[in-house]
Amino acid sequence: MSGLLAVEAVTRRYRLPRLSLFRPAPMLTAVREVSFTLDTGQTLGIVGESGSGKSTLARLVMGFEAPDAGRVVFDGQDLAQLSPAAMRRARRGFQMVFQDPFGSLDQRRRVGWSIAEPLRAQGLGGDHGRAVAQALEQVGLRAEHAGRFPHEFSGGQRQRIAIARAVITRPRLLVADEAVSALDVSVQAQILNLLMDLQDDLGLAILFISHDLAVVSSICDHVLVMREGQVLERGPVGDVLTRPTQDYTRTLLAAAALED
Amino acid sequence: MIEVEGLSITSAAGPILRDVRLHVAAGERLGVVGESGSGKTLLAMSLMGMVPDGLHVTGSIRIDGAEMGGADEAAWRRLRARRVAMIFQEPMSALNPLRRVGDTVAEPLIRHLGLSPRAARDKALALFEETGILGPERRLSQYPHQLSGGQRQRVLIALALACDPELLIADEPTTALDANVALRITRLLVRLARERRMGLLFISHDLAAVSRTTERLMVMYGGDVVETGATAEVLRAPAHPYTVGLLAARPSLAAHGKRRLPTIPGSVPPPQELPRGCRFSGRCGQEIARCADERPQPVATAPGSWAACHLLRARAKGAGA
Incomplete structure (x- = not known):
C-alpha cells in the first residue's frame, strides 16, 4: 500500500547563473532522492x-514543477504523466496554504471571490455563494464575511480565509508551508486546532x-528532518524528538526549547 | 543605568x-x-x-x-x-546596500568619537572580531548583499556597539x-552583555x-x-x-503527536x-x-x-x- 501520496526518490536540480562563459552553469540540487508516503488522516511534518x-518539496508535491528524477504519485496517478486537463481535475484533490495570508489574497477583491478561486480554476462557473458560505463556516468565520475585503480582517482571520479557500474543493491533501509561522502565539494555537479539526472532519492528509x-510536535504524527536537500532523519514525532540521532536535529530542538 | x-x-x-x-x-x-x-x-x-x-x-x-x-x-x-543603541528584526533593510559594511561601521566612530579613518577601520575590524564575523578582514570591504542573514545581523550588532553603548x-x-543562526545570535548577545x-x-x-x-x-x-x-x-x-x-x-516540544492546544x-x-x-x-x-x-x-x-x-x-x- 503506497498511501494517498507517495513521493518516490524525487530529485530536483536548478541551473544557477553561469560564472564563466567557458564552463557549464553550475547546478544546485535542491532536493535529492527524497521518498515518503502520507496516508489519509495523517500529518507529516517536514x-x-x-x-x-x-519548499521545493512542497512545490513538487503540488505539481507546480516536475522532478528531474523520481515520481510524485497522488491517489495512484503520477503527476508528471498527467495531461493538462487531467492535472486540472487532479488539483481538486490537493490544495496549499502559505505563510503570508495577506500576500496570497487579492487586496482589491472581496474575500468571497478569492475563496471561490480554486473552483473557477476547475472551470466551474457561477458565484459559488453556497460553497463559499460553507467553507467560511468550516474555518470558524461567518457567511457574511464573504462580502468584506482582506484589510478588514486580523492576521489570524486572514489565515482562516486562506484555509477556507484551500478546503473549498474538498481536497484530500493539504500542503501547509509555514502556515502558522507569522502568527502570534495565541492566534497560532487557534489555527493549529482548526487544522486538526478540519483533518478530523474531512479526513485530510496534511x-x-x-x-x-x-509546532511540529503538537500537530504531526511523523516528521522528516531535511538539510541541504536531503533527509537527515525521520520517524514518529515522539521518537525523533526524544532520541534525535543528528546534531542538526538537536540544534533545532535547542532553538525551540524553553530554558529554565 | x-x-x-x-x-x-x-x-x-x-x-x-x-x-x-x-x-x-x-x-x-x-x-x-x-x-x-x-x-x-x-x-x-x-x-x-x-x-x-x-x-x-x-x-x-x-x-x-x-x-x-x-x-x-x-x-x-x-x-x-x-x-543607547538598537538593533532590529530585518538586518538587510537596516544596512545601506550601496556601502561597504566596514565603512558603515566606521562612520559613527569618525563622526561621534572623532577617530581618524585609519583608527576607525581598526576599531571596525576589532568589532567584527568581537561579534564573531567570519573572515572579518575580508568582510570589511563587502556589501550587505554578499553576507548571509546571520552575518548581516552580526554587522548590525557591531555597528550598534561601535560607540560602546551602555544599553x-x-x-x-x-x-x-x-x-541555528538565531541560537548563535542570542548566545552572542548574552556574551556581549556580560x-x-x-x-x-x-x-x-x-x-x-x-x-x-x-x-x-x-x-x-x-x-x-x-x-x-x-x-x-x-x-x-x-x-x-x-x-x-x-x-x-x-506548542510544546513534549506533545509528541496531535494535541489540541488551550x-x-x-x-x-x-x-x-x-x-x-x-x-x-x-x-x-x-x-x-x-x-x-x-x-x-x-x-x-x-x-x-x-x-x-x-x-x-x-x-x-x-x-x-
Whole structure:
C-alpha cells in the first residue's frame, strides 16, 4: 500500500547563473532522492531551515514543477504523466496554504471571490455563494464575511480565509508551508486546532512544513528532518524528538526549547 | 543605568502605553514579551527618543542619571548610539546596500568619537572580531548583499556597539533568522552583555529565545505591563491570567503527536476598543466585576516580581485575613 501520496526518490536540480562563459552553469540540487508516503488522516511534518529544500518539496508535491528524477504519485496517478486537463481535475484533490495570508489574497477583491478561486480554476462557473458560505463556516468565520475585503480582517482571520479557500474543493491533501509561522502565539494555537479539526472532519492528509519543532510536535504524527536537500532523519514525532540521532536535529530542538 | 517610571504614550484615539516602569542596570538582561499590539516596539522606540509624531509621551526616562522625559531631538541625538543603541528584526533593510559594511561601521566612530579613518577601520575590524564575523578582514570591504542573514545581523550588532553603548535594545533580532543562526545570535548577545557590562533589553514574541537570553522578563498586553519577574520564575509559575494563557497556548516540544492546544478566546482588540480597566478583560475568562473599568495595581508575587491582576489582590487579601 503506497498511501494517498507517495513521493518516490524525487530529485530536483536548478541551473544557477553561469560564472564563466567557458564552463557549464553550475547546478544546485535542491532536493535529492527524497521518498515518503502520507496516508489519509495523517500529518507529516517536514522540518528544515531556509535552503533545506522543504519548499521545493512542497512545490513538487503540488505539481507546480516536475522532478528531474523520481515520481510524485497522488491517489495512484503520477503527476508528471498527467495531461493538462487531467492535472486540472487532479488539483481538486490537493490544495496549499502559505505563510503570508495577506500576500496570497487579492487586496482589491472581496474575500468571497478569492475563496471561490480554486473552483473557477476547475472551470466551474457561477458565484459559488453556497460553497463559499460553507467553507467560511468550516474555518470558524461567518457567511457574511464573504462580502468584506482582506484589510478588514486580523492576521489570524486572514489565515482562516486562506484555509477556507484551500478546503473549498474538498481536497484530500493539504500542503501547509509555514502556515502558522507569522502568527502570534495565541492566534497560532487557534489555527493549529482548526487544522486538526478540519483533518478530523474531512479526513485530510496534511503535509506540514515548518522550521519550528515545537509546532511540529503538537500537530504531526511523523516528521522528516531535511538539510541541504536531503533527509537527515525521520520517524514518529515522539521518537525523533526524544532520541534525535543528528546534531542538526538537536540544534533545532535547542532553538525551540524553553530554558529554565 | 536606565530607569523608566510612569511612561505613558497617548494617541488621539487614547492611551497606547500606560504607566510602564522598568530598570536595567549594567550587565543586566531584561526581556520584553508580547504579541502584536502589546506596545513592546513602541516602548523600545520611546527609549531611543524615536516616538512617531502625533503621539504624546509623558513620564520619566532616566538614562545614566540624565532625565530624558520631554528631552528634545538634539538631546536624544547626543545620547543615541553613544549611550543607547538598537538593533532590529530585518538586518538587510537596516544596512545601506550601496556601502561597504566596514565603512558603515566606521562612520559613527569618525563622526561621534572623532577617530581618524585609519583608527576607525581598526576599531571596525576589532568589532567584527568581537561579534564573531567570519573572515572579518575580508568582510570589511563587502556589501550587505554578499553576507548571509546571520552575518548581516552580526554587522548590525557591531555597528550598534561601535560607540560602546551602555544599553543595547534588540527588537525581534532573531525573528527573521533560521533556528541555528538565531541560537548563535542570542548566545552572542548574552556574551556581549556580560563582557561589556552592557544592559540588554531583548524584545521578542519568541518565548524560547527570551528564556535563553534574559534574566528578568516583562510581559506586555495592550500597552500595559501585566507581569514582571525572574525569567525562569515567570515561565515556571506565571501569575497573570494572560501569561498563563500565553504559555499554555504555546506548542510544546513534549506533545509528541496531535494535541489540541488551550487557546485564549478572541483576539487583541484595536487600541481604541481596549477595555479601560484591565486590558485583558473580555478575554480572560476569570473576570470579576471591577476588571473592565478599574485598572489593577501591581501585586507582589515573589521578591522582585509582580503581576497586575484584581484576582491576585483578592486572593492575597483572602490569604491574609
